[in-house]
Amino acid sequence: MSEVKLKPCPFCGGEALVTSASGAFGNWYLITCASCKNATHVHPTLGDAARAWNRRVYDERD
Numbered sequence: 828m829s830e831v832k833l834k835p836c837p838f839c840g841g842e843a844l845v846t847s848a849s850g851a852f853g854n855w856y857l858i859t860c861a862s863c864k865n866a867t868h869v870h871p872t873l874g875d876a877a878r879a880w881n882r883r884v885y886d887e888r889d
């Protein structure tokens with residue numbers, strides 16, 4: 828397993844938190860800011876969620 832590194836929140840500099848769960852669509856992950864609650868979209872793997880967070884694309888619209 829490669830280590831996942833998360834950058835601080837680009838909006839407030841807050842700590843990035845990983846949220847994961849499993850449900851009807853399988854496992855999913857998203858990254859949430861501990862301070863301002865900004866979040867990525869839901870991703871099927873932690874790597875994808877981390878990549879989205881680190882690229883700061885979480886505010887893009889699908």
Ligand SMILES: [Zn+2]
Binds near residue numbers: 837841865
């Ligand atoms: Zn933040």
